[in-house]
Amino acid sequence: AQVKVLKRDKAPAREKALKLLERVGLSAHANKFPAQLSGGQQQRVGVARALAADPQVLLMDEPFGALDPVTRGALQQEMTRIHRLLGRTIVLVTHDIDEAL
16 A cells, blocks of 8 residues: 655645744744743643634633643733634633632
8 A cells, every 4th residue: 555645835834833823922932842931831832733723612621720820820811812812712621710710
């Protein structure tokens, strides 16, 4: 059996990735590896990856649980901004009462 590799132009995918990184405030870090990013930055990359599929609903399970309170608050505000910008439904699952309210 012969395996065929799809030869697609990578430019559109790269352009979309860079646009999403800009949307989550990480365009300056586009060439970094995950280990070179802070926990909050890694969470933003995760959001960008999820948004790449262009979902109508984004389900996030404990997305900020491992972050310090300051970073958590900043990312909660960032998610609110992204929600307003894209008009997508975002469902956050959390066990943190303050975060839920």
